Amino acid sequence: MLNNQGRPTQAGEAGAATHNTFTGNRGLQIEEALLFEVGRAETTGVDFPAPPAVKSRLGGLARDAAIGLVGLSEPETMRHYVRLSQKNYGIDSGLFPLGSCTMKHNPRLNEKMARLPGFGDVHPLQPLSTVKGALELMEELGRWLKVLTGMPAVALSTKAGAHGELCGMMAIKAAIAARGEQDTRTVVLVPDSAHGTNPATAALIGFTIKTVPARADGTVDPAAVAALTGPDTAAIMLTNPNTCGLFEKDVVAIAEAVHAAGGYFYCDGANFNAIVGKARPGELGVDAMHINLHKTFSTPHGGGGPGAGPVVLSERLAAFAPVPYTVVTADGVRLVEDAAENGSFGRITAFHGQMGMYVRALSFMLSHGADGLRQASEDAVLNANYIRAGLSDLMSQPFGDRACMHEVLFDDSWLKDTGVTTLDFAKAMIDEGYHPMTMYFPLVVHGAMLIEPTESESKASLDLFIMTLRDLAFAAKRGDSERFSGAPYLAPRRRLDETRAARAPVLRWTPPKPLSLAAE
Numbered sequence: 001m002l003n004n005q006g007r008p009t010q011a012g013e014a015g016a017a018t019h020n021t022f023t024g025n026r027g028l029q030i031e032e033a034l035l036f037e038v039g040r041a042e043t044t045g046v047d048f049p050a051p052p053a054v055k056s057r058l059g060g061l062a063r064d065a066a067i068g069l070v071g072l073s074e075p076e077t078m079r080h081y082v083r084l085s086q087k088n089y090g091i092d093s094g095l096f097p098l099g100s101c102t103m104k105h106n107p108r109l110n111e112k113m114a115r116l117p118g119f120g121d122v123h124p125l126q127p128l129s130t131v132k133g134a135l136e137l138m139e140e141l142g143r144w145l146k147v148l149t150g151m152p153a154v155a156l157s158t159k160a161g162a163h164g165e166l167c168g169m170m171a172i173k174a175a176i177a178a179r180g181e182q183d184t185r186t187v188v189l190v191p192d193s194a195h196g197t198n199p200a201t202a203a204l205i206g207f208t209i210k211t212v213p214a215r216a217d218g219t220v221d222p223a224a225v226a227a228l229t230g231p232d233t234a235a236i237m238l239t240n241p242n243t244c245g246l247f248e249k250d251v252v253a254i255a256e257a258v259h260a261a262g263g264y265f266y267c268d269g270a271n272f273n274a275i276v277g278k279a280r281p282g283e284l285g286v287d288a289m290h291i292n293l294h295k296t297f298s299t300p301h302g303g304g305g306p307g308a309g310p311v312v313l314s315e316r317l318a319a320f321a322p323v324p325y326t327v328v329t330a331d332g333v334r335l336v337e338d339a340a341e342n343g344s345f346g347r348i349t350a351f352h353g354q355m356g357m358y359v360r361a362l363s364f365m366l367s368h369g370a371d372g373l374r375q376a377s378e379d380a381v382l383n384a385n386y387i388r389a390g391l392s393d394l395m396s397q398p399f400g401d402r403a404c405m406h407e408v409l410f411d412d413s414w415l416k417d418t419g420v421t422t423l424d425f426a427k428a429m430i431d432e433g434y435h436p437m438t439m440y441f442p443l444v445v446h447g448a449m450l451i452e453p454t455e456s457e458s459k460a461s462l463d464l465f466i467m468t469l470r471d472l473a474f475a476a477k478r479g480d481s482e483r484f485s486g487a488p489y490l491a492p493r494r495r496l497d498e499t500r501a502a503r504a505p506v507l508r509w510t511p512p513k514p515l516s517l518a519a520e
């Protein structure tokens with residue numbers, strides 16, 4: 001099954017790359033077929049007596065042909081799903097240096113708390129009188145988010161960073177409409193280093209995008225922003241620290257330029273992990289900012305669980321927050337579900353948001369405390385700079401060798417004339433047992449490699465990572481292009497056509513001839 005045009009074996013190498021096996025398995029890495037490929041339509045894993053004849057109440061809707069579900073024994077079924085679960089690389093398997101994603105460890109205490117029956121089994125349609133504890137938890141989480149960001153209001157229910165962006169921008173749109181300026185304020189400014197979700201969000205709700213070019217040092221120039229503003233300015237969407245791992249040092253002047261033109265400042269808060277406890281976005285002129293609970297406040301993500309993207313709002317936008325939200329009354333915490341109570345643009349999701357994420361995030365906050373959260377940010381920045389210092393003599397940085405925030409950005413100019421590309425380098429990292437860093441993003445940097453270690457990694461783990469990347473960098477520079485050109489050699493799959501997989505995904509399994517005949 002494996003097609004190993006393996007890398008030539010060097011003396012002393014076990015020849016793992018070229019060793020084809022009968023089963024297609026590679027050691028204890030088992031090839032996983034689809035259930036439909038290994039199952040048999042005529043068998044079943046359970047014994048049921050034949051069903052008694054009953055009169056169908058389905059009218060003409062009863063199925064009249066076999067549906068082709070396959071039967072497997074219980075151990076076969078079990079192994080299939082366990083092995084699939086083991087193919088998922090996560091932060092629990094190893095260092096996950098994916099820049100902009102903050103793949104930090106999720107303390108098991110969070111899991112224990114999220115599984116408490118009072119939280120884990122709560123149902124969104126339960127009478128409010130039976131979920132007072134859950135409402136209090138939401139209120140408490142919101143309070144922490146407001147204090148940490150220095151913002152007066154929060155909307156909790158949004159379920160991802162991108163969803164939070166949509167929420168914040170809809171609040172801005174509602175505020176503009178309340179001013180009667182919906183027909184004139186139609187332009188959103190977005191720096192060219194922005195995450196793709198920023199322009200996508202603004203475009204989705206009908207705004208026109210104007211791109212703000214970055215300065216030579218990778219940050220946004222307030223003068224460039226001011227030059228693009230006018231009576232048509234609805235907002236700017238700015239990420240801070242930005243996606244180049246740099247703090248936008250002129251953020252206050254940028255906010256002032258946008259406010260002077262009558263627009264709003266949306267801050268993409270996905271990189272909040274660099275500044276928690278160090279800077280409060282509310283003091284930087286921010287009007288709305290989402291917080292990726294699943295990045296900054298642990299909780300699994302990236303295939304490991306759902307997200308949560310609460311949005312903090314300034315005084316000017318607070319009234320437009322979506323329902324539901326909690327308020328404290330003399331009788332305890334109350335859930336406001338009626339949009340008519342304020343200028344709310346309505347509901348942005350069914351029910352109340354991701355309860356499990358709320359519990360995990362608050363558990364992370366309470367177990368760290370204010371000082372611990374600040375230290376986590378400091379350590380995240382320290383770790384990124386430790387990697388930068390360990391690699392900067394070999395790998396080039398687009399904006400020079402200077403301190404970064406929680407992630408360090410390299411470009412590919414150091415690979416010039418080696419025949420090795422950013423993609424090759426990333427694939428060779430897989431052979432070394434590392435999930436690659438974020439590649440080719442941000443788009444403003446050629447061949448970008450964005451590394452974010454987070455605060456979770458020990459010095460030993462960072463040292464091994466640095467030494468591995470140094471070894472690969474030396475190999476590239478001395479012309480060992482074999483190590484890169486066909487990498488990964490040791491993964492169950494080699495180079496896949498990722499573009500085709502994304503553009504023309506095959507989502508339906510069609511049975512090969514004999515099985516379809518058997519099913520009929």
Ligand SMILES: *Cc1c(COP(=O)(O)O)cnc(C)c1O
Nearest residue numbers: 100160161162195197268270307
């Ligand atoms: C992760 C990220 C987002 C989107 O967050 P999701 O939770 O994945 O929707 C937006 N902007 C930046 C800078 C990010 O890193």
